[in-house]
Amino acid sequence: MEKLVIQGGKPLQGEVRISGAKNAALPLIAATLLAPGTHILHNVPDLRDTRTILKLLENLGVTWTRKDTTLMIDSTHVTYSEASYDLVKTMRASVLVLGPLLARLGRAKVSLPGGCAIGARPINFHIKGFEQLGVTCRLENGYVDAEIAGRMQGNVIYFDVPSVTGTENLLMAAVMAKGKTVIKNAAREPEIGNLIDMLKDMGAEIMGRDTDRLEIYGVDRLSAATCSIIPDRIETGTYLIAVGATGGEATVTGCNPAHLPSLLEKLRATGMEIREMEDSIAVSARRCSGNSILKSIDIKTMPYPGYPTDLQAQFMALMALSSGVCVINETIFENRFMHVGELQRMGADIRTNGHTAVVYGKGMKGLSGAPVMATDLRASSSLVIAGLAASGRTEISRIYHLERGYEQMVEKLTILGAEVWKEQE
Ligand code: EPU
Numbered sequence: 370m371e372k373l374v375i376q377g378g379k380p381l382q383g384e385v386r387i388s389g390a391k392n393a394a395l396p397l398i399a400a401t402l403l404a405p406g407t408h409i410l411h412n413v414p415d416l417r418d419t420r421t422i423l424k425l426l427e428n429l430g431v432t433w434t435r436k437d438t439t440l441m442i443d444s445t446h447v448t449y450s451e452a453s454y455d456l457v458k459t460m461r462a463s464v465l466v467l468g469p470l471l472a473r474l475g476r477a478k479v480s481l482p483g484g485c486a487i488g489a490r491p492i493n494f495h496i497k498g499f500e501q502l503g504v505t506c507r508l509e510n511g512y513v514d515a516e517i518a519g520r521m522q523g524n525v526i527y528f529d530v531p532s533v534t535g536t537e538n539l540l541m542a543a544v545m546a547k548g549k550t551v552i553k554n555a556a557r558e559p560e561i562g563n564l565i566d567m568l569k570d571m572g573a574e575i576m577g578r579d580t581d582r583l584e585i586y587g588v589d590r591l592s593a594a595t596c597s598i599i600p601d602r603i604e605t606g607t608y609l610i611a612v613g614a615t616g617g618e619a620t621v622t623g624c625n626p627a628h629l630p631s632l633l634e635k636l637r638a639t640g641m642e643i644r645e646m647e648d649s650i651a652v653s654a655r656r657c658s659g660n661s662i663l664k665s666i667d668i669k670t671m672p673y674p675g676y677p678t679d680l681q682a683q684f685m686a687l688m689a690l691s692s693g694v695c696v697i698n699e700t701i702f703e704n705r706f707m708h709v710g711e712l713q714r715m716g717a718d719i720r721t722n723g724h725t726a727v728v729y730g731k732g733m734k735g736l737s738g739a740p741v742m743a744t745d746l747r748a749s750s751s752l753v754i755a756g757l758a759a760s761g762r763t764e765i766s767r768i769y770h771l772e773r774g775y776e777q778m779v780e781k782l783t784i785l786g787a788e789v790w791k792e793q794e
Pocket residue numbers: 392395462488489490491492493494495496530531532533534535556678679701702703746747774
């Protein structure tokens with residue numbers, strides 16, 4: 370197994386380019402199951418998770434080739450409808466094949482993902498939605514076995530809380546259902562807009578993009594699509610925060626500032642300078658690193674356009690370096706403070722109580738390097754941020770978590786002037 374070693378304390382500077390979004394690539398790749406032919410997806414990141422979903426599609430009969438960031442996926446032959454535990458346990462987004470397989474073949478058998486490091490994360494909303502479209506779902510031997518004779522029938526589906534992959538799965542099921550489906554209290558994350566654009570390119574009729582009420586008018590057939598994956602807003606936010614934590618100054622390019630409304634306001638409130646351009650963001654924390662200070666700012670994670678849970682851990686690392694006290698409230702997942710214990714090993718002063726963490730900032734030089742352990746993807750990136758800001762050497766073990774969602778992180782950080790490398794454990 371590999372570990373990441375960081376010799377911290379160097380301000381990040383220069384320019385870094387953002388990759389395509391993991392959480393858009395996964396549903397868009399799954400959506401290729403809906404229609405025969407060769408689909409072309411541009412700006413697809415090469416990540417452990419995108420390789421996992423491609424492996425899953427291969428098992429279903431799909432073939433694909435990659436040239437740079439473009440994937441050509443031929444889903445003419447979808448011959449199998451089962452996603453095994455072996456694949457689903459490594460990536461819960463595998464459940465995204467349920468909707469398209471039901472629409473294309475009328476049958477899908479997918480392993481239940483089980484719990485995960487950040488919370489229970491059930492898929493009951495997905496299953497209830499499919500049932501409302503007329504599907505029979507049996508939960509047996511750790512699998513959901515879903516089946517419908519003929520086409521699904523449009524219906525009104527209401528989510529108790531907006532679910533990102535739930536909305537995506539139901540959208541992909543409803544595009545070929547008979548009649549009209551309405552999804553109420555739908556999630557509004559930009560990745561869903563990206564999926565809607567692809568489905569429309571395939572011939573689907575969907576209204577309400579970017580709103581919490583989606584109307585889908587089912588069509589008889591769809592055809593292969595060409596679509597581009599949007600820039601990764603969580604990777605963008607992670608680099609902005611990393612620059613801030615090291616008192617650096619850099620430009621993050623190839624991103625979409627409009628997808629980060631909440632984070633950019635929070636970063637400005639800390640005293641960092643943020644300049645938004647069409648597809649890049651210039652960030653400077655130079656004036657926070659001298660005699661001036663990084664202010665403590667509260668955050669509460671919420672569905673989009675609120676503050677994203679996927680940037681909570683990284684913001685906590687930043688707040689550990691501030692000069693005041695702030696409250697971080699995690700409302701999406703019940704167990705998303707796994708990074709706290711590791712940040713404490715680096716000198717952070719954080720107290721948690723249920724879904725709330727209080728961070729007592731120790732100032733820009735308040736953390737020191739230590740051996741720490743990555744527990745999930747975003748927790749790992751918060752440890753990288755802390756390691757970059759800390760004095761001395763940090764060693765992060767279990768970095769396979771990072772590789773699930775950050776493309777070429779070592780190379781990108783090196784371009785920004787960080788001293789970071791991989792070593793065998
Ligand atoms: N929920 C249910 N039942 C369901 C579905 C969701 O109770 O059937 C609950 C969840 O437990 C959670 C809330 O609803 O409390 C929202 O979860 P959601 O379904 O939106 O999460 P998800 O679709 O499983 C996606 C991202 C996550 C991201 C969340 C929240 C993908 C592939 N994953 O997960 O990304 O944290 O939305 O924004 O899009 C990551 O990239 O590190 C990551 C975890």
